[in-house]
Amino acid sequence: MKTKRKHAPFKKWIKTYEGQKFYISVLFLLIPVLLLAVFTFVPAVNMIVYSFQDRDKYGANVSWVGIQNYKTIFTDTSILSTFKNSLYYLCGSFIQQVIALLVASILCSKIRAKGLFKGILFFPYLMNGVAVSIIFKKFFVKGERGIVPEGTLNSVLSVFGIEPIKWISAESPLLANICLVFVSIWRYVGFDIIMYIGAINSISPDLYEAADLDGANPWQRFKYIVFPSIKPIISLQLILAVKGAISVFEIPYIITGGTMNTSTFVIDTINTAFSKNKVGLASAMAVILLVIIIIVTLLQKYFFREDGSKLRQRRKTREGKR
Template identity: 50%
Template sequence: MEAERRRDTRRWWTPWAYLAAPLVLLVVFTHVPAVSMFVYSLTDWDGLSPTRNFVGVDNYLDLFTRPKMLQVFAVSLFYLAGAAMQIVVALYFATILSFDTRFRNVFKGILFFPYLINGVAIGFVFLYFFQPGGTLDTVARLFGLEPHLWLGDPDLVNTSLAGVSVWRFMGLNMVLFLGAIQSIPQHLYEAASLDGANRWQQFRHIIAPGIKPVISLSAILAISGALSVFEIPFIMTGGSNNSETFVIQTIKLAFNFNKVGLASAAAFVLLAVVLLVTWVQRRLIPEERVELS
């Protein structure tokens, strides 16, 4: 009896022994900074002074009374639309490359390669791509189109920047979808072919239901990514011409204007918005266990 109790105790503690290190890292590098950020958001700290005065919710009131806050969230809509397009295109390529296609491994590498490039390097490359008389204008002239100020026109800059994000992250979504599609049992495709199902019908009745959890995950990543865009617009425009995102605004508040307390409030609001959107998405589209047989 005593030996059985010890075995049960060891069985209970073993998983926690393996989880100890990841949990410590998670708490130290995620939860502790989040709590510290919330504490800073209740002060008027400038990031340099050794003293911090408690101001309560004044930073949050100041933040929500700034007209530019609504503007930066409107900028996120461009990236959200680009993310939706990115998911659709990635799903299209993943479906095609999951079947017997010539040179499919080559196409996989080509499509995934942009994600491996550093974001700063991508920003500088596309600066030359969009500059007046640059690559895009040269190609446009071949089709009889007039050149544009792609990064200088407030009506075009966010569309151009969102297009760069689609080009960069589409390969990541494609790989996620491709892995999910390849996990679907092969005999389902064979049975569908015997029943006369074409590729669209196989996608609709086998692939789409089979990878629903991965599509849901990609949607969450797309929404959070659209709200927290930073690298590409910061490198390419610095937030000028109505291209400033929420994160760029937060960085400027902290390091340009030395308002760390206000910037911490902005960062905490962004965290709350991402968590709220994720919760709503989970409620509207609950995660279901998919069983295909």
């Protein structure tokens, strides 16, 4: 009798909106929160714990080693040199931004077959990364008579009478890395073009009209109207470029496998964990990557909040003047 009485109000309560809110919240959030915990937060905590341990891929043979793993990272020249490689990609993404801005402003002017050009330049971004990497593996190959046919680039250059060049080789890590950066630009520049087109198109046409009345040339138009309006997006892109440069993985992993001094920090981390089976060391590397990314993200958040508040302030003062 007593239990029944206790149950009745609960049954009623669950039908009220208050009760519904409760059970809907629990039901709807149960799986997402569980997945978030198991596949994001538990591994994140594990990562920090493992970084002080020596352990293998399957979690056997665990021993504590203190900060030894971190010491290894900062003394191992092969790991440190991957940061140098990241600089190539960082320079590459600056060049990529310049190209994207140029093409985007061209595509926003009066041009025929805009959609076609836009589509062609964007399509590499949609292509499968492995396919892109294989295409460029073929592109940069230097042939050997009777064994390996000449690659695409050397074939093209031979038309102009240029001798075949060994593009990706251990002798010239600089050239090899430049080639890989080129692939990265080839693949991703289309996306930036679309981003910038969106930004440029959102500029009010009144401004252009005013500029035309004043007889501005295209460069002046870009300098005084387009550039100031899309500055926030450019700086966002540059910050994302830093994040991108530090976490390059797919293209060098498939084209060179990280050999010939073209490895990146992420390739090294993955190889350390899964080929060399040193999960402790790899976790320490992952922690360092995490710290770098968090610093960059915080900088991004800081600068962008600043920008936003400045804008708002400016708008307020302008309204005040009116």
